[in-house]
Amino acid sequence: MNKKPKQGKLLTNGFAIPTIGGVDCVVEELLGKGGQGEVYKVNIGGQHLALKWYNERTRTQALKTSLEELIEMGSPSDKFLWPIQVIECQGQFGYTMGIIPAGYESAQKVQSPTVKLTYKMAAKVCLQLVDSFRKIHAKGLCYQDVNFGNLFINFQTGDILICDNENIAPHGRSITGVIGFQGFMAPEIVRGEHMPDTQTDLFSLAVLMFHLLFIEHPLDGARYANSIMDPEMVRKCYGSDPLFVFDPNDDSNRPIKGTQENAHIFWNLYPQFVKDAFTQVFTMGLNDRNKGRPLLQDWIDVFRKLQENIFPCPHCGCDVVYDTHIFKQTQQISCWRSSCTGFGQKLQVPPRLRIKVGNRERVIVLNTDTKLFQYQMAREPDFEKGGKIVGEVVRNPKDPTKWGIRNKTAETWQFVSKSGETKDVSPEKALPLSASVKNIDFKTATAEIRI
Amino acid sequence: MDNNDFVNETGAVEVSKRILRLYWLVDVSASMSGKKIGEVNYAITEVIPDLQDEAAKNYTVQMNVRAMKFGKGAAWHTSETKIENFEWTYVDADAPRTDTGAALALMAEELTEENLGAGRGLPPVIILMSDGEATDDYESGIQKLLAQKWGRKAIRIAIAIGADADTEQLLKFCSNPKECPPIEATNARKLVDSITWASVAVSQSVSQAKVGNSEDNIIPLPPMPQETIALGAETTEDEDDDVF
Numbered sequence: 098m099n100k101k102p103k104q105g106k107l108l109t110n111g112f113a114i115p116t117i118g119g120v121d122c123v124v125e126e127l128l129g130k131g132g133q134g135e136v137y138k139v140n141i142g143g144q145h146l147a148l149k150w151y152n153e154r155t156r157t158q159a160l161k162t163s164l165e166e167l168i169e170m171g172s173p174s175d176k177f178l179w180p181i182q183v184i185e186c187q188g189q190f191g192y193t194m195g196i197i198p199a200g201y202e203s204a205q206k207v208q209s210p211t212v213k214l215t216y217k218m219a220a221k222v223c224l225q226l227v228d229s230f231r232k233i234h235a236k237g238l239c240y241q242d243v244n245f246g247n248l249f250i251n252f253q254t255g256d257i258l259i260c261d262n263e264n265i266a267p268h269g270r271s272i273t274g275v276i277g278f279q280g281f282m283a284p285e286i287v288r289g290e291h292m293p294d295t296q297t298d299l300f301s302l303a304v305l306m307f308h309l310l311f312i313e314h315p316l317d318g319a320r321y322a323n324s325i326m327d328p329e330m331v332r333k334c335y336g337s338d339p340l341f342v343f344d345p346n347d348d349s350n351r352p353i354k355g356t357q358e359n360a361h362i363f364w365n366l367y368p369q370f371v372k373d374a375f376t377q378v379f380t381m382g383l384n385d386r387n388k389g390r391p392l393l394q395d396w397i398d399v400f401r402k403l404q405e406n407i408f409p410c411p412h413c414g415c416d417v418v419y420d421t422h423i424f425k426q427t428q429q430i431s432c433w434r435s436s437c438t439g440f441g442q443k444l445q446v447p448p449r450l451r452i453k454v455g456n457r458e459r460v461i462v463l464n465t466d467t468k469l470f471q472y473q474m475a476r477e478p479d480f481e482k483g484g485k486i487v488g489e490v491v492r493n494p495k496d497p498t499k500w501g502i503r504n505k506t507a508e509t510w511q512f513v514s515k516s517g518e519t520k521d522v523s524p525e526k527a528l529p530l531s532a533s534v535k536n537i538d539f540k541t542a543t544a545e546i547r548i
Numbered sequence: 549m550d551n552n553d554f555v556n557e558t559g560a561v562e563v564s565k566r567i568l569r570l571y572w573l574v575d576v577s578a579s580m581s582g583k584k585i586g587e588v589n590y591a592i593t594e595v596i597p598d599l600q601d602e603a604a605k606n607y608t609v610q611m612n613v614r615a616m617k618f619g620k621g622a623a624w625h626t627s628e629t630k631i632e633n634f635e636w637t638y639v640d641a642d643a644p645r646t647d648t649g650a651a652l653a654l655m656a657e658e659l660t661e662e663n664l665g666a667g668r669g670l671p672p673v674i675i676l677m678s679d680g681e682a683t684d685d686y687e688s689g690i691q692k693l694l695a696q697k698w699g700r701k702a703i704r705i706a707i708a709i710g711a712d713a714d715t716e717q718l719l720k721f722c723s724n725p726k727e728c729p730p731i732e733a734t735n736a737r738k739l740v741d742s743i744t745w746a747s748v749a750v751s752q753s754v755s756q757a758k759v760g761n762s763e764d765n766i767i768p769l770p771p772m773p774q775e776t777i778a779l780g781a782e783t784t785e786d787e788d789d790d791v792f
């Protein structure tokens with residue numbers, strides 16, 4: 098069915114706005130509207146873009162200047178639908194940006210009954226999100242307006258896109274007057290004590306990630322089961338008296354059984370180290386804005402650890418997380434699917450590699466397709482080069498029942514064999530995955546194999 | 549394992565949404581007949597797709613709407629319906645009276661705790677549209693409405709249609725009389741704009757749980773749209789400026 102092009106209130110469809118580049122910006126149709134203005138689909142010299150056009154209340158010189166600065170600075174990465182050009186006409190203005198490509202959907206879709214993030218997707222989405230914030234914070238800016246509406250996810254690939262970037266501004270300053278979205282704002286903003294800054298970004302980001310993983314809101318639980326959410330209650334819930342739904346010392350605000358069941362379901366699915374990070378930000382981090390909130394690097398560690406500890410259930414093939422906390426408590430890892438024969442049973446866990454860099458330790462589950470990355474071996478991981486592959490799990494071509502880790506670096510690795518002899522693993526050679534391999538020396542790191 | 553399998557296996561349930569109820573209270577006294585009631589019908593028809601678009605994007609709030617007409621007494625025009633299923637049937641205006649008091653009393657009956665439960669809802673939005681002075685006991689209607697918890701917490705917006713509307717009376721209905729006194733819709737375009745604003749923008753503010761900076765318990769209302777002419781519009785005679 099061909100829908101009639103939608104007409105907005107600010108620009109007329111078919112209207113051609115002259116641009117500085119000399120090519121007209123032709124308005125095609127209204128894509129959406131919000132409190133700040135309207136977004137149109139436009140055609141500039143054959144290229145389709147989105148044009149956000151501000152209403153009278155929003156279009157200020159400060160906003161225009163800020164937009165021009167953002168454009169001048171350029172997009173921090175391809176995860177942002179960054180402003181491309183300011184377009185002006187008759188004292189009004191707006192800016193162009195890319196159109197959200199097909200396949201991307203609002204992150205809010207995780208709240209629909211059919212879409213949820215798997216462990217791998219959750220880790221991938223959150224890592225991109227955290228890394229995007231890192232790139233903004235590294236420029237001395239903060240995002241300020243974190244909410245579900247600004248994040249788009251390709252639920253097939255796990256790729257993300259962040260839009261509405263015009264609210265990005267220097268630490269502690271708000272250009273558009275936007276101070277955030279209710280429920281995502283840090284308590285100190287709700288209480289009127291602070292303007293948005295990198296610290297409040299850390300809180301908002303945690304709320305967004307909590308929603309992505311656990312579906313419900315981290316502060317809105319049983320306490321509010323019988324409240325009308327009027328401003329007084331909203332302020333209490335998010336600002337003056339916030340209480341984490343999974344607070345370990347106070348269970349009075351747990352997600353409502355049945356009604357907010359998803360939060361219970363998904364909380365139980367995640368390993369302790371993920372829950373610990375969220376518990377920190379929503380307990381200590383509610384009041385101690387300076388030291389209580391996990392930093393971006395902490396979140397990167399958490400979600401990389403999640404990625405590194407996934408393995409397929411030997412019974413059903415679905416992803417299971419190797420949670421050392423559970424393992425220490427129960428001496429086993431089980432499949433979480435109630436329909437699997439491995440449910441509640443001790444699963445055969447793949448070999449693990451325990452890597453030590455200085456005094457930092459990490460355990461990586463070695464699956465048949467596991468890659469080792471530079472960041473796992475480096476003392477001070479370089480963000481840009483951290484994703485470089487330095488090793489990969491391979492099968493021994495002479496004996497397919499045996500596995501090893503191929504050295505993808507230019508250095509020679511070493512290990513001590515069963516007989517006590519030090520052996521070399523030169524580039525492109527494979528270190529055998531065997532319990533008798535000791536004292537692995539990756540040059541920048543040492544390691545042990547656990548089978 | 550693909551996403552569907554994963555979702556099925558987790559046992560994930562549908563998110564339980566908070567309900568946002570939007571009520572349209574339409575004056576159908578004879579003085580509304582003709583252009584005014586036509587514009588009200590038109591505005592509501594036009595605003596439904598916008599509300600449906602908003603609803604489709606919101607997985608945490610369920611918007612339900614219900615319409616009432618009042619003239620000689622008051623009666624529900626529709627049942628409470630999810631916005632995605634809502635269809636508007638035109639109302640006619642031929643009543644010999646303007647029983648606004650009866651409308652408010654009927655609204656109060658709707659908003660009892662027995663009817664709506666104790667909570668986990670959002671403040672309802674009630675839009676009262678009238679072009680005249682109440683012909684019955686307006687005061688007692690207001691008292692009944694405010695006696696209900698949901699009635700007190702409701703965002704109550706009045707639209708005064710045309711020059712003869714009793715704005716002083718309507719002012720008593722408004723939940724935020726200072727910042728949002730009765731909207732004076734003195735022409736057709738203003739009427740459509742104000743119905744759209746009160747329905748879409750106000751309910752957006754409620755569902756996003758906006759709070760003001762002050763400590764009071766008033767939901768800050770988004771500013772009314774200014775009358776603007778879209779850039780690039782053909783400048784024709786403005787036919788919308790007739791006082792009616």
Ligand SMILES: [Zn+2]
Pocket residue numbers: 410411412413414415432433434437438439440
């Ligand atoms: Zn299984």
